[in-house]
Amino acid sequence: VGDESMKKMEKKYHTYSSDETKELGRIFAAHLQGGEVVCMYGDLGAGKTTFISGVMDYFLPGRRVLSPTFIIVRHYKVHTPQVKEIVHADLYRMNDVKEISSLGLTDFYSTRGTVVFIEWAERFGSVLPKSRTGITFTVSDKDEREIVIHVYE
Ligand SMILES: Nc1ncnc2c1ncn2[C@@H]1O[C@H](COP(=O)(O)OP(=O)(O)O)[C@@H](O)[C@H]1O
Numbered sequence: 001v002g003d004e005s006m007k008k009m010e011k012k013y014h015t016y017s018s019d020e021t022k023e024l025g026r027i028f029a030a031h032l033q034g035g036e037v038v039c040m041y042g043d044l045g046a047g048k049t050t051f052i053s054g055v056m057d058y059f060l061p062g063r064r065v066l067s068p069t070f071i072i073v074r075h076y077k078v079h080t081p082q083v084k085e086i087v088h089a090d091l092y093r094m095n096d097v098k099e100i101s102s103l104g105l106t107d108f109y110s111t112r113g114t115v116v117f118i119e120w121a122e123r124f125g126s127v128l129p130k131s132r133t134g135i136t137f138t139v140s141d142k143d144e145r146e147i148v149i150h151v152y153e
């Protein structure tokens with residue numbers, strides 16, 4: 001309820017292939033200012049990693065993005081005037097808030113030039129920053145995804 005009242009904007013998209021989701025990721029990336037925390041929600045296979053691979057393709061063209069499921073957090077140095085680093089975390093295998101806190105993700109929250117992407121952000125519970133971007137992925141059909149981007153302030 002609290003989140004609703006602080007919602008600044010919401011945009012809804014439909015993609016019909018993984019390439020379209022990647023393209024949406026590229027477009028999203030082009031708007032980043034640095035300092036954002038992007039929380040990604042949705043089931044396995046909903047398209048979170050695909051979207052982030054589009055983001056990385058914008059910053060580091062040709063670089064393959066691996067799902068960080070086993071490594072949990074990956075860091076990428078990037079080179080644009082505003083964004084210098086991407087942190088990509090996947091909390092799928094994390095079980096409790098303590099374990100998640102030990103990752104030190106919050107250290108990156110207010111770092112200028114760093115953008116943090118968190119897959120399975122629902123596992124992060126209370127440790128999410130108030131001002132953040134949420135992206136919710138829903139499987140509508142085999143190749144169709146509904147992607148809702150919401151900004152909280
Ligand atoms: N419109 C679409 N957008 C994104 N992925 C899609 C789409 N249609 C089919 N897919 C497939 O769904 C899967 C998405 O996987 P992934 O991005 O790893 O999901 P997540 O990270 O949410 O678990 C991929 O196999 C991809 O090819």
Ligand SMILES: [Mg+2]
Nearest residue numbers: 048049067119
């Ligand atoms: Mg994933």
